[in-house]
Structure formats: C-alpha cells, structure tokens
Amino acid sequence: MSAGEDDNVYSRPVSPTETWFLVYPESVPGVIQIVIEGAGHIGHDELVRAVEAASEACPGARLTRQGMTWVDSGVAPVVRVLPGDRVDRHTFAGAAELHSPLMGKDGGPTCELLLLTDPECDTLIVRAFHGVMDGQGVRTWAEDIFRVLRGEDPVGAPSRITENELIERAGAPQERDVTPDLDWPSALGARPQGRHDFFWRRRTVDGAHPALVAKIACAVTQACGLRTGRFLVPVDLRRYLPGIRSTGNLTNNPLYEVRGDAGWEQAQEKLLSILSTGQDLAARVDPSLPGQNLTELHQQIMGLDAYSAQKGCYSSLATLSHMGRVAPAAFSTSSFHATTVYSLPNSGPLGPPEINAVEFGDRTEITIGWYDGAQTPERAEALLDRIEEALSPRAHREWDRNRTERALDRQGTAVDQFRRQVSLTPGAIALTGPEGEVTFRELDRRADAVAVALLDRGIGRDDVVGLLAGRTVAAMAAIWGVLKAGAAYLPLDPQQPDDRLAGLVADAGATVCLAEHVHAERRFTPDSGCDVVVLETLEPSERRPEGVEVRPEDLAYVIYTSGSTGRPKGVEIEHRQLATFISWATRVYGVDSTTRFPLFTSLAFDLSNTAIFLPVLAGGSIALVPDEPNHVVLRDMLESSGANALKLTPTHLDLIGRLGLRPAGFRAVIAGGELLRGAVADRAQQLFGPQCGIFNEYGPTETTIGCMTRRFDPDHDADLPSVPIGVPTDNTRIHLIGGDGRHVAPGEVGEMYLAGDQLARGYRGRPDLVRERFTALADGTRVYRSGDLARMLESGELESVGRNDEQVKVLGYRVEPAEVAKALEEHPAVATAFVTGLVRPGTTGKVLCAFVVLRAEATVDELTDHVAGRLPRYMVPATTTVVAELPRTVNEKVDVAALPLPFTGPQADAAAAEAKARGEVEEAVAKIWARVLAVDVNRLAAGADFHRLGGDSATLLAMLAAVSDEVVGSRREREFMAALPAILRQPTLAKVSEIAEHTRDGQGATDG
Structure with a gap:
C-alpha cells in the first residue's frame, strides 16, 4: 500500500520518473497535450462543471507538490477560453499558451484545459504537467470529462500506485544498465543553439495500421540513411496489472533498435520480443532519483543537456509514442462530435525529437515535435512524407481516372437552363403521352402557376414540398413549379401506403403538398397538418413567380431511401449537384433536341431524374408512361412512343430481352441501380442494335443519380459475370478503402468512398447518419461511404463485387432488411423477425425472405398484408417463413445458413x-x-x-x-x-x- 493511501486526502510520493521532470529547465515546458477537434460546441459552463466532477474522480488532475509528495489541492484545473482562429492546426503557430509550463516554481496547478472557440466548431486541448501524468493518465482523465459531459458517471482513477510499486508487483526481471549513450543523431538534425521555440507538424493518414510503431521506426531509419535505427518507445506498464486506474506516470522507455534493410515484419518481431521478455519493466529510471538533491540534479542534467545540444548527440533517433486507438464516441457529446484526437509531443533534456501516433476511428494521426531552426520544419514534413508513404503508399491513394476536373458544359442551375430552353424553343414539344403533346411554353406556364401558388403560401428557399402524383403532365409542371419557387420537391410514390407517405412528409417537414385529384382524398399527410393543393385547380395565368433567385447551394429535391434503423432517410440534393450531373450526362449520353426519354418508373426513384431533366434541358422531350409497366405497356413504350433513349434497371432490361420486344431507333440505353450481367447487356445490344450504346451506370442516391458509367463492349464484356462500372464522371472521384480504413492496392477489393461535386448535402434531419456515412479522408476530402464493394481492373476501370453489409437491391431500390423486420415486428402476433436477401434457385438475383417467431397465431397472408400496408410494394418479402426460433451463431448473430430454405412451396x-x-x-x-x-x-x-x-x-x-x-x-x-x-x-x-x-x-x- 502506497504512502498516504489510508488518508482521506489523495497523495502519493514523487516517483523516480516524475522526479526527472522536476529538474527540467524553465525553457522546456514538459507538458503533455491532447488535442480534441470536433464538430459542434462544448459549453464553457458545462465544461467547467465536468472538469470539476471528473477531477474529483481523478484526483491526480488536482495535484500540487509538497516536498517530494504530490498532494490533492482540491482545486479543479481551470478552463481557459481562446479564440479558435488564433491557432493554425497544422503548424500550431499563434498560441503561446501551448508553450507555457505548468506548476512552475511556486507549486501551482499541474493541469489545465484550453477551449478554442469558433463559430462552427470548438477544439479542446487537455494539458498536464508530465511530472504528474503520462499520456495514458491524461487520456483517462479526459475520457472522464467527456463522460460527465454526456451525463454519465465518471469511472475515476483513484489508485495511488507508483512506478516502483507497480514494477515490484509485476516481478521485474533483473535490472540492466539501460542508460543510453549520447552518441546518436536525431531524426531531424541537431537542436539549434540558443533559445528556440518547440514546433509541431502533423500528418493524418487513412486507416488503422497494425505494427504501427515498427512501420514508423523502419521509415525513419531508412529516411535517415542508417544501417540501424535506435528509438525510445514509451510503454504503459499498466498492462501488467489490469484494472489499475491511475493518472500517474507508469511508463518506461525501453530501447528499440531496427535494421534499415529489414522489413517492418522483422521490426515488429523485435518489438514484441522486448515486450514479451519484460524489457520494458527493466528499463526503469534510477529508483534513488527522488532522494537526490534536486538543485544538484538539475545542474548535472543541464550540463549533459548542453553537451548533447553542442555535439548534436542524443539518446536515440527519436522517441516513438503510440497513444493507442481512440473511439470517436469517447470524446463526443450530444452537441459535440469528435472528428479527431491527437497529441502534441514534447522533448526533455538529452531527448531526441518525439513522434506521436494516435489511431482515431479509421484514421491515424502522426505528430512530430522538435526545436524550431533553419529548415527543421521542412525536414519534419519530409519525414512525415516518408512515414505516410510507408503506411499508405501513394500508388494506392492516387488513381489516374480520378483526375476528373472539368468546367461544366451547361451553365446555371436546372431552373436557369429550363428558362433558357423555353425562350429558345417555346413551341417545341416537351411532353408526349396519353394527355397529348405539351409544348415548352405550355409546360412553363403550368409550372409558373404552381410556383405562384407556392409563393403565395410562403414557400421559398430550402422549403420542402411534397408531390403525390403519377407520371403525368401535372407532375412535370409541379416539379418545375416547385423549383421555380426556390423550394425542393419531395416525390411521393402513389403505390406506397398512406401511413408511410405521411411519415415521409412529416420527416421532411413539408407544410405544403401538391397532389393530383385522384389522390387528394388519401390520408397521406401527417396529423400535425399539411396544406394539400390539388394540381388540377391551378390554372395558368399571366402571373409569374417574381424575385426568386435559385442558387447552386439551394436544395432541389429530397428522395427517401430505406434505413438500416427501420426509419427511411431523406437524401438532400442541391442544385449544384444536379447541375453537375446534367452537364456530364448530357454530353456522355449524346442527349440533344432530338432525344426522347420515356418516363415509366416512379418519381420517387432517382433513376427517373435522368428522364425528367436531361431531354427537356437539351430541347428534347419526355414520353410520359402513366400506366404501371407490364409487357404490353413496355411494348407500346419501346415501339410506339417515339422514344430513342432509355434509363432502367438491369432487371427490367433483362425482362425486355426476354419478352420478344422489337425496339427501333434507340441511341442510348442506360442500365443502373443493380449489377449488370454481361449476358444481359449482350442480349440488349443485339436487341437494340449496334448503333445503340448500352451503358452500365453506377450511382447511389447520395451521389445524385449516377457518378460512374461504362459503355458495354460486346467484344470483351459479353461473358463477364458483371459489366465493369467504369470510371468516375466529371468532377467525381472514387476511392477504394479496405475494412481497416486503408486504401487498397489495385486488384484488391475495397469499399467505394465517393467524392466530388455530386455528393448530397446529407440526410434530412439525421446528423447521426450524416456523420456515419458522409465522412472525410485523411486529406480532408469529404466522401460518402457507399457500402458497395469494387476492385480496380488492369484496364484502370472499376468492377462492382457486391456489398459489405446486409443491404439488398430490389428492382434497383436499396432495401435495408432491418426496416422490413421492424415492420413485421409491429404486428402483435410477431415476437421477433429477421429479414435477409437470398438468391432464388436458378437465378442470380436476391429476393427478400422473412423469418418470424410468433407469440400468437397468425397466417402468412396476414403478415404479408400487414407489411404491405406499411411499406412500398418492393419491400414486401417474397417469402415469409414461421420458425420456432431464430438460430444464432456464437456471436449471437442470426445464423442464416441454419435457416430453413424458403423456396420449398407445397409438399x-x-x-x-x-x-x-x-x-x-x-x-x-x-x-x-x-x-x-x-x-x-x-x-x-x-x-x-x-x-x-x-x-x-x-x-x-x-x-x-x-x-x-x-x-x-x-x-x-x-x-x-x-x-x-x-x-x-x-x-x-x-x-x-x-x-x-x-x-x-x-x-x-x-x-x-
């Protein structure tokens, strides 16, 4: 039991390691600093209270020195507020507070916090004198601060154990003389003579990296051109006594040598040998240090330090410190979401530069600290380049096909382009179909009537307007009317149940809904109320929408997709994203004034937007197909409507190929939403003729309709299991990232992270999902995590290889099985439900299959009707099987392989x-x-x-x-x-x- 452990007041003797920091020169702060950057804000008053509570639980944060004893002062560390724009987050210039010491000669506070405030986000820097805490101690205290901020109880760190006690309890091996010789250069060159500020440089690298310390050691050794590299590696000794919660200095620094010509595997083996043989325990500071005269010890250290600086000789090339893996949730609250955590290194007397590493989420933060001097910062950047290349090779990060920057061929928003086209060809045909032909002038007048009606109701910029309509002239006028009013439209599928539609309207916050008269009496609006405007009552007049400026950053539409939490999510697309797609697709698909697309898919499916926008904005036309597709409707559409371009799912393309239809005159057929098999594309090429381009387009709703495409090549693609999805569209970039967050090598499978000008604003009212799916790469690039897997082919194109989650594609729609299961579990007879996608025998596509455990009697028909009343038709399971229980794996997940086969039919x-x-x-x-x-x-x-x-x-x-x-x-x-x-x-x-x-x-x- 350590000294003072029976006392009510926390105290402990100054340990040998802590004594070392007491004799630091005044010019060396000796402060550990952990930086926590985030989105959102941390209230000052709330932070002060959290620091008080966490420091009560972790009294090591309130220490002051009395002789050679640390004593709890009872006073919580202060929170200092600084303007966030004073600090450069890369060079950390502009903040003298980061260079200021703690405690000082008067025995003052040993810890403090700096809150850097900014209008957009805050940054918190937790500072502790190294004489009272090591890195793990600061992290322990900081995590408790955030627990309190979240309303949780702090875990606390009450232990008073010292390093001597811990080493004795752990059974240290025979001590060896591990005093390093001062005969090593530093990785950044000699410390400059005279007074120089400490500086930092930081580099963020994608991915988590096994054997991180070994890989950095190899990179540094090779960068210095040495045969052997020597390093000090701080090791947390708490690993010997699991459960010990202390903020004190419980870290030793064993020597670690690596060969410059060896690989990281050998370097990692050497490091593991150090740890497995207890060399970290043996590498202890002289236990007699606390008993020495501090003044004399200070003078001795300063003499050695002066010799070290003069000769440019140190104990090692660098100190390599790994703070461990940090979960974003540990440093987040309801109002502040941590985006990264890293530490600012320090270096004491005789010490070399320090390189710190923190693995945060799916990224790794590397920081270097050393004394500022001529070209030293440049050498630090060069060293970071070498480390980054070792961890994340440039050849994996960069892809020639990602150089997609291109000025838009078509200027202005979709509304600007529509107005321009109306003025150019007012009498040209814009729409055809059962209602007859509609000119651009007539479509514009009808759209103006909608816009005026909305403006009269106070609808404007970024408001969402529901639209419940089929594929009709009124629907097209409504879309353009909403956009002309500066608002965004929310397409609602008339085939979906009223309850679901009402939920979407409520979730989107729409206060006005446009509806065709055949749907006006449906209960599709929430109980909270929504003004329903019947489209047929809006007669064109001489009034025009005035004073509306549609900007690129304004919202254009919101489309809902299935949600993994059981709740649909609304994807918000702005005009800039829509305009980028229109410019690219118009050029690549050869759309012009003679192009006619048929519109035969639901307006609530973003695949339809290709037909809605491209032909009209190029002076072409849309063939409206209001009837639900069947082979008769499809035949009329392909053979009699005058259509010469087509956008559809591969499933429908396959169906057309098997129906014996004879389309003629088509120039472009675009398949999207699902995997396109080579055989299906080949049949389509033969069906539509060699003059017609068959395109395989890829693009989640979150990337605005389509962000990759590839024209089918009959000579090379016909026998492929899937046609490649090609290369990114204009101003789009694709990154393949492995499960560990690292860029994969060409030929390896990775998840597609999509970047560029077509990325959605986010999910409406779902900041949690935005943070989960819309993230950033190490270089700050905003990306969308698609969940789709792909590999790079030798041609430099990408090939789709499935999903990395349970999502299922049904007729091009993305379905989260969890949402279907939730709907089943809302039936009173269902105890639990599980839904998955299974391949139907004899086919390659998946269908939704449900398995339910009942608590009361219910027929499959009742369960099917129940789901059909709540979800869209494409989300109703193809099969529902009643089981006694859901089989589980050892990880408590449903064992899909042990479920009964659902495609058995009658006996x-x-x-x-x-x-x-x-x-x-x-x-x-x-x-x-x-x-x-x-x-x-x-x-x-x-x-x-x-x-x-x-x-x-x-x-x-x-x-x-x-x-x-x-x-x-x-x-x-x-x-x-x-x-x-x-x-x-x-x-x-x-x-x-x-x-x-x-x-x-x-x-x-x-x-x-």
Whole structure:
C-alpha cells in the first residue's frame, strides 16, 4: 500500500520518473497535450462543471507538490477560453499558451484545459504537467470529462500506485544498465543553439495500421540513411496489472533498435520480443532519483543537456509514442462530435525529437515535435512524407481516372437552363403521352402557376414540398413549379401506403403538398397538418413567380431511401449537384433536341431524374408512361412512343430481352441501380442494335443519380459475370478503402468512398447518419461511404463485387432488411423477425425472405398484408417463413445458413397428386411458372403462390408475358392483362390459369 493511501486526502510520493521532470529547465515546458477537434460546441459552463466532477474522480488532475509528495489541492484545473482562429492546426503557430509550463516554481496547478472557440466548431486541448501524468493518465482523465459531459458517471482513477510499486508487483526481471549513450543523431538534425521555440507538424493518414510503431521506426531509419535505427518507445506498464486506474506516470522507455534493410515484419518481431521478455519493466529510471538533491540534479542534467545540444548527440533517433486507438464516441457529446484526437509531443533534456501516433476511428494521426531552426520544419514534413508513404503508399491513394476536373458544359442551375430552353424553343414539344403533346411554353406556364401558388403560401428557399402524383403532365409542371419557387420537391410514390407517405412528409417537414385529384382524398399527410393543393385547380395565368433567385447551394429535391434503423432517410440534393450531373450526362449520353426519354418508373426513384431533366434541358422531350409497366405497356413504350433513349434497371432490361420486344431507333440505353450481367447487356445490344450504346451506370442516391458509367463492349464484356462500372464522371472521384480504413492496392477489393461535386448535402434531419456515412479522408476530402464493394481492373476501370453489409437491391431500390423486420415486428402476433436477401434457385438475383417467431397465431397472408400496408410494394418479402426460433451463431448473430430454405412451396407429394388432375391450360401455365421460377413443375399445386416461390415484380411480368404469348394469344393479350389487379391480389397458379382460360375462350377477363 502506497504512502498516504489510508488518508482521506489523495497523495502519493514523487516517483523516480516524475522526479526527472522536476529538474527540467524553465525553457522546456514538459507538458503533455491532447488535442480534441470536433464538430459542434462544448459549453464553457458545462465544461467547467465536468472538469470539476471528473477531477474529483481523478484526483491526480488536482495535484500540487509538497516536498517530494504530490498532494490533492482540491482545486479543479481551470478552463481557459481562446479564440479558435488564433491557432493554425497544422503548424500550431499563434498560441503561446501551448508553450507555457505548468506548476512552475511556486507549486501551482499541474493541469489545465484550453477551449478554442469558433463559430462552427470548438477544439479542446487537455494539458498536464508530465511530472504528474503520462499520456495514458491524461487520456483517462479526459475520457472522464467527456463522460460527465454526456451525463454519465465518471469511472475515476483513484489508485495511488507508483512506478516502483507497480514494477515490484509485476516481478521485474533483473535490472540492466539501460542508460543510453549520447552518441546518436536525431531524426531531424541537431537542436539549434540558443533559445528556440518547440514546433509541431502533423500528418493524418487513412486507416488503422497494425505494427504501427515498427512501420514508423523502419521509415525513419531508412529516411535517415542508417544501417540501424535506435528509438525510445514509451510503454504503459499498466498492462501488467489490469484494472489499475491511475493518472500517474507508469511508463518506461525501453530501447528499440531496427535494421534499415529489414522489413517492418522483422521490426515488429523485435518489438514484441522486448515486450514479451519484460524489457520494458527493466528499463526503469534510477529508483534513488527522488532522494537526490534536486538543485544538484538539475545542474548535472543541464550540463549533459548542453553537451548533447553542442555535439548534436542524443539518446536515440527519436522517441516513438503510440497513444493507442481512440473511439470517436469517447470524446463526443450530444452537441459535440469528435472528428479527431491527437497529441502534441514534447522533448526533455538529452531527448531526441518525439513522434506521436494516435489511431482515431479509421484514421491515424502522426505528430512530430522538435526545436524550431533553419529548415527543421521542412525536414519534419519530409519525414512525415516518408512515414505516410510507408503506411499508405501513394500508388494506392492516387488513381489516374480520378483526375476528373472539368468546367461544366451547361451553365446555371436546372431552373436557369429550363428558362433558357423555353425562350429558345417555346413551341417545341416537351411532353408526349396519353394527355397529348405539351409544348415548352405550355409546360412553363403550368409550372409558373404552381410556383405562384407556392409563393403565395410562403414557400421559398430550402422549403420542402411534397408531390403525390403519377407520371403525368401535372407532375412535370409541379416539379418545375416547385423549383421555380426556390423550394425542393419531395416525390411521393402513389403505390406506397398512406401511413408511410405521411411519415415521409412529416420527416421532411413539408407544410405544403401538391397532389393530383385522384389522390387528394388519401390520408397521406401527417396529423400535425399539411396544406394539400390539388394540381388540377391551378390554372395558368399571366402571373409569374417574381424575385426568386435559385442558387447552386439551394436544395432541389429530397428522395427517401430505406434505413438500416427501420426509419427511411431523406437524401438532400442541391442544385449544384444536379447541375453537375446534367452537364456530364448530357454530353456522355449524346442527349440533344432530338432525344426522347420515356418516363415509366416512379418519381420517387432517382433513376427517373435522368428522364425528367436531361431531354427537356437539351430541347428534347419526355414520353410520359402513366400506366404501371407490364409487357404490353413496355411494348407500346419501346415501339410506339417515339422514344430513342432509355434509363432502367438491369432487371427490367433483362425482362425486355426476354419478352420478344422489337425496339427501333434507340441511341442510348442506360442500365443502373443493380449489377449488370454481361449476358444481359449482350442480349440488349443485339436487341437494340449496334448503333445503340448500352451503358452500365453506377450511382447511389447520395451521389445524385449516377457518378460512374461504362459503355458495354460486346467484344470483351459479353461473358463477364458483371459489366465493369467504369470510371468516375466529371468532377467525381472514387476511392477504394479496405475494412481497416486503408486504401487498397489495385486488384484488391475495397469499399467505394465517393467524392466530388455530386455528393448530397446529407440526410434530412439525421446528423447521426450524416456523420456515419458522409465522412472525410485523411486529406480532408469529404466522401460518402457507399457500402458497395469494387476492385480496380488492369484496364484502370472499376468492377462492382457486391456489398459489405446486409443491404439488398430490389428492382434497383436499396432495401435495408432491418426496416422490413421492424415492420413485421409491429404486428402483435410477431415476437421477433429477421429479414435477409437470398438468391432464388436458378437465378442470380436476391429476393427478400422473412423469418418470424410468433407469440400468437397468425397466417402468412396476414403478415404479408400487414407489411404491405406499411411499406412500398418492393419491400414486401417474397417469402415469409414461421420458425420456432431464430438460430444464432456464437456471436449471437442470426445464423442464416441454419435457416430453413424458403423456396420449398407445397409438399411435393400433394403437388404431384394435383398435377395429374390438371387441365390443359393449368398444365401450360404450370410449365411457364416452372421455367420462370426455376422450380420443379411437379411441386406446383393449384394454390402455389407466385411470390412465395421467390417471384418478384420483374419475374411476374415475365411470367404474364409468357402466358399471354403461349396460352392466351396476341388477340386476347390486352384482355388478359386487364385482369392484372386480380392477379396481384391472388397470384396463385389456379387464379392465373382461370383468368387465362376465360380469356382464351373469349369469355373476357374475370374480375376476381
């Protein structure tokens, strides 16, 4: 038990290591400084209270010296507030406070905090005299400060153990003479003569790096051109007594030598040998040091220090200190999110430069400290370059195809471009479809009517306006009207349940919603209220929206995607991002005044924005397709609408290839939203002809429609499992990052981090998700973590290789299975649910499969109806299987491999018995089902449900097209498809066969 441990007042003797710091010269502060930068603010008063509480729990922060004893003064360290703009975060110039000593001759405070305030964010610097704390001690105290700021109890560090006691308890090996010879140069050259300030340089490197100290040691040795490099490596001795919580100096500095011609693996082996043989315990400071006369000791040290400075000789090349791995949450609060943590090194008498490392999140902070002199800072930067190259090679960080800077071909926002086009071609056709042709002049007048109505209701810049409409003239006018009013539109899919739509409107904060009259009576707005404006009541007039300036930074639209937390998230896209995409895509896809895109996908799917914006802004036109796609609608669209460019998902492209359609005159077909297989692209090339470019486009909603593309090459891509996604678009950059946060080498798989001018503003009202998904690289580049995996091919292009999470793509929509599971668990009979994407036998695409544990009786149909009433159609599971329990792995995750196969359908024996009694039509339909679903025809009973066998919307259309062609016949095809609502309500083999038979016999389609 250490001295004073029975006393009420915390105290402990000054240890040998701590004695060393007491004899520092006044010119050397000897202060440990941890810098915590973040987004947001730390209130001064709250910080003062947190420091008081944390210092009560960690009394080592309140020490003052009485003789050779540290005693708790009972006074919490002060918080000094400084203007944030005084400090350069790279050179740390401008803050004398960082060079000021603590404690001093009068035995004053040994710790303090500097709060650097800035209008955008704060920075906190925690300072402690090295005589009372080591780096781990400062971190322990700082983490408790943030616990209190978060409203948690501090853990505390009450132990009074000293290094002597710890070494004795740990059973130190035989002590050796480890006093280093003063015959080593420093990594940055000799200390300049005379008084010179200490300086720091910092470098941020992407990724966490195993064997970090060994890699830095090798890099420094090689940079200095030495055969052998010697280093001091501070080691926290707390590792010998787990559970010890002390802020005191419990660190020894063993010598560590590495060979300059060896790899980091050998250097790491040497370091592990030092640690495993207890050499860190043996490398102790002379235990008799506290008993020596401090004045005499000071004079001796100063003499040696003067000799060291004069000769340029030190104990080692550098001191390498690794503070460990820091989680951002440890230094964050509800109002302040830590963006990085690093330490500012110091160097004492006889000491060489110090290189500190902190692994923060998925980045590594490296700081160097030494005395300022002629060209010393430049040498420090050069050394940091060598260290960075060793940890993160430039060849991995830089990609020739990322040099995408290009001035926009089309100037101004989409609104500017629309106005310009209207003035150029007022009488040209902008829209075609069942409602007839609409000119640019008419579309503009109708848009103005919408804009005026919104402005009259106080709608303006960055307001969000809901839009519940189909693919109609009114919808197109509404989009341009919202944008002309300076607001942003929120597209709402009429196919989605009212409750979900109301949730989206509420989440977006929309106070006005535009709706077509067929939807005006639906309960799609929140109970809190939202003014619903019926589009058909807005008649064009002579009024024009006045005084509205649409700026690049203004919000253009908000589109919701599925959320992993069970809550959809609204992606905010600004005009600058939309304009960047428009400029690039118009050029690459050859869009001009003769281009016509069909619009046949939901406005709430950002894939539709290609058709909405590109042709109109180039003077071309849009062919509106209001009906839900089926093979009849698709045939009319491709063969009769005059369309010559097309944007769709690979699933729909595959469907078109299998429907026997004969499109003509197409120039560009763009597939996006899913993986594009080579065989599908090849069939499309043959179908649309050699003059038509088949493009594989990649781009999450968060990167504005599309940020990479690749034209299909029939000579090289036809046999590929997936067509490469190509190279970045103009002003876009792609970085491949491994799971450890490091840039991967060419050919290795990494997650795509997307950067550039098309990155979304963020998620509406979700700062937590913005921090999680929109992050920054080490060089400060803002990036979006896509979750999509890719590798670089020898051609320099990227190939998509799947996801790094559980997200599933369904018809191009990104679905988070957790959101579907949450909806299932809202049913009173469901105890727990699990949803995953599984590959349907005989296919390559995944479908959503649900597994539920029930607490009360419920049928699968009831559960399916329950989900369908809450989620979009594409999020309803293809299969739902009731299980007694969800199997778990040792990590308590659901063991997907142990779940029952969901694509089993009815029992084979019962189905086989029914199969013998099938009529001609049912047998023909069953064979089509077996072919489309890749199942055994003898397993198909009359009650077999198409969706529960793994069918999705695309395969359903393929099945119906085949039944139309092979069973019903072309003359009765439209009558058969008129029964689509009945089939959707009851997609069984019996129902489809019944409708097919009635239609084929000329009796008309049944209404079910």
